[in-house]
Amino acid sequence: xxxxxxxxxxxxxxxxxxxxxxxxxxxxxxxxxxxxxxxxxxxxxxxxxxxxxxxxxxxxxxxxxxxxxxxxxxxxxxxx
Numbered sequence: 001x002x003x004x005x006x007x008x009x010x011x012x013x014x015x016x017x018x019x020x021x022x023x024x025x026x027x028x029x030x031x032x033x034x035x036x037x038x039x040x041x042x043x044x045x046x047x048x049x050x051x052x053x054x055x056x057x058x059x060x061x062x063x064x065x066x067x068x069x070x071x072x073x074x075x076x077x078x079x080x
Contacts, residue, residue, distance in 0.1 A: 004045065006060040011037050013045065021052045 002015035013026055013035040023044050026035040037045070042060060049056050 002049070002054065002056040004042075004056055004058050004060045006039060006042075006063075009039055011039055011042055011045070011060060013037070015056075017054070021048055021054065023048055 002013060002017060005012040005014065011026075012029075012032060013022070017035070022035065023037070023041060025037040025041045026045065027037070028034075029036040046058070
């Protein structure tokens with residue numbers, strides 16, 4: 001099974017994936033023995049894997065959801 005990880009601003013794709021499914025941005029990294037791409041390529045790979053019906057483990061998605069809204073409320077000054 002493929003594993004997708006986020007590591008230091010890049011994505012690591014561990015496992016075998018056919019060249020016709022793997023986006024061109026993912027290049028072989030001999031240091032870690034996996035394919036690597038900039039983090040901005042995440043959505044493209046996920047859509048390609050889903051489109052091809054390939055199962056994968058998404059460890060890159062393990063980020064916390066941030067609360068929406070301001071942490072500080074300030075009243076406007078009289079000039080504003």
